[in-house]
Amino acid sequence: MKLMLNRFKEWFSRFVLTTVYGGIVLMLTAIPAFGQSGDMPKLDPGTKDKITAIMENAYDKGWFQGSVGVFQTETSFEPGTTLYANSIGTADFTFSIANTSDTIFSIGSITKQFTAALVLKLVQEGHLKLTDRLSQYLPYYKQSCPQFKDITVQEALDMSTNIRNYATYWDFNVFSRLQVTPAQFLTTYACVTGPNELGTFEYSDTNYFLLGALIEAVLEPLNQQTYPEYLQEEIVGYLGLEDTGYLNQRTIIPNYAGAYLGTTNTPFLASYVSYSVAYSAGAMYSNIFDLNTWWDALVNNRILDPEYTDMMLTGHIATTGSFTEFYPGSSYGFGVVIQPSQTPDGDPLTLVGHSGVINGYLSQVWGVYQGGESTPDPKWDYFVVVLSNLANGCYAPVWMANNIVDVLYGGDALGPEGFFQQLCHSSGDAKEKKIRLFEKKLWDILESDSPY
Numbered sequence: 470m471k472l473m474l475n476r477f478k479e480w481f482s483r484f485v486l487t488t489v490y491g492g493i494v495l496m497l498t499a500i501p502a503f504g505q506s507g508d509m510p511k512l513d514p515g516t517k518d519k520i521t522a523i524m525e526n527a528y529d530k531g532w533f534q535g536s537v538g539v540f541q542t543e544t545s546f547e548p549g550t551t552l553y554a555n556s557i558g559t560a561d562f563t564f565s566i567a568n569t570s571d572t573i574f575s576i577g578s579i580t581k582q583f584t585a586a587l588v589l590k591l592v593q594e595g596h597l598k599l600t601d602r603l604s605q606y607l608p609y610y611k612q613s614c615p616q617f618k619d620i621t622v623q624e625a626l627d628m629s630t631n632i633r634n635y636a637t638y639w640d641f642n643v644f645s646r647l648q649v650t651p652a653q654f655l656t657t658y659a660c661v662t663g664p665n666e667l668g669t670f671e672y673s674d675t676n677y678f679l680l681g682a683l684i685e686a687v688l689e690p691l692n693q694q695t696y697p698e699y700l701q702e703e704i705v706g707y708l709g710l711e712d713t714g715y716l717n718q719r720t721i722i723p724n725y726a727g728a729y730l731g732t733t734n735t736p737f738l739a740s741y742v743s744y745s746v747a748y749s750a751g752a753m754y755s756n757i758f759d760l761n762t763w764w765d766a767l768v769n770n771r772i773l774d775p776e777y778t779d780m781m782l783t784g785h786i787a788t789t790g791s792f793t794e795f796y797p798g799s800s801y802g803f804g805v806v807i808q809p810s811q812t813p814d815g816d817p818l819t820l821v822g823h824s825g826v827i828n829g830y831l832s833q834v835w836g837v838y839q840g841g842e843s844t845p846d847p848k849w850d851y852f853v854v855v856l857s858n859l860a861n862g863c864y865a866p867v868w869m870a871n872n873i874v875d876v877l878y879g880g881d882a883l884g885p886e887g888f889f890q891q892l893c894h895s896s897g898d899a900k901e902k903k904i905r906l907f908e909k910k911l912w913d914i915l916e917s918d919s920p921y
Contacts, residue, residue, distance in 0.1 A: 728829020
């Protein structure tokens with residue numbers, strides 16, 4: 470009875486929110502904006518020009534093509550105001566279709582923040598505890614991988630399980646083409662111990678694949694929903710995200726960018742990837758506008774209660790290893806990176822978000838507020854999104870998003886610096902040759918007696 474009552478309360482609140490989204494907001498947009506011209510937040514032309522310069526410079530160098538969005542985070546029911554939306558390059562080279570601001574991209578590991586929110590929702594509703602062992606819900610995993618029988622939900626969320634990242638296996642480009650169930654995948658590819666110890670950070674997609682399987686196991690006695698179905702009901706459908714969803718090989722997605730490797734001057738098709746392997750760690754697609762709507766709803770507690778929103782967006786463990794080269798001094802929350810930064814004048818900033826990497830796509834999102842991570846009830850200033858359908862060793866969306874944040878607080882358009890500059894100058898022809906050599910090796914494996 471209590472569960473039914475809670476569900477009714479939740480349904481009623483969602484009905485009210487949906488009415489606001491679908492009725493009042495749409496009605497207001499149809500009225501002439503006679504009261505908005507003085508109050509609408511805008512970027513000055515010089516700031517917009519700097520952001521455009523960052524995008525165009527990355528494109529001219531051959532490192533980037535895609536969409537860029539900058540939004541002001543709101544505290545009302547209306548999604549954050551668009552301050553900047555632009556695109557460059559090609560969505561489909563075969564038919565010479567250009568990218569637009571509405572173009573849809575695979576978002577890779579940005580999926581993890583959606584997965585984390587779904588797990589926390591189950592915790593919030595009393596179906597799960599952060600201290601629960603995954604093996605309580607996934608007995609087949611305990612049987613196949615007994616060394617990981619004691620890992621908890623929280624340890625998977627904050628990447629401290631020391632389970633090796635399946636995406637780092639030398640034959641990933643072989644098994645990433647398989648169609649598998651979560652149980653088949655986990656019992657075969659999720660039993661290898663990582664290089665650290667339990668309780669220390671080690672970035673691993675395997676953790677978030679496990680969490681997707683956990684979600685399905687918890688839901689089985691309730692409504693037997695799959696991870697994609699639960700994602701659709703609780704977030705995508707609830708927020709009306711028409712250009713966001715879970716990828717599969719059978720659904721045609723209008724306005725979806727093709728996947729490419731190399732550079733803008735010498736692009737080539739990315740290899741096939743099975744989204745049953747990416748799953749809850751990286752199988753979603755979206756565009757800059759839908760991601761803004763999602764982020765605005767998340768930070769304004771329309772997905773989770775404030776206690777769980779704060780829990781998700783707070784750093785729980787210091788990052789280590791190569792991860793710190795991309796995000797120096799950072800910590801990991803639940804599905805998000807918390808990156809300390811500062812304005813050009815030296816004032817503290819906090820960036821919260823994630824990158825996304827999947828065959829042929831790169832991305833980075835940052836929510837930004839002034840002050841350090843310990844700032845109570847922070848006021849979110851901006852949400853920055855950079856999505857690309859060109860993957861290479863430069864990781865352009867990461868440093869582009871960082872540079873855009875600098876520009877928003879008065880800095881200059883600098884391009885890649887330091888670590889990223891080295892990556893950018895080593896990508897291109899050398900990267901393409903390396904990938905081609907790997908594909909030859911892969912072909913030799915497929916023609917051999919390998920079990921793959």
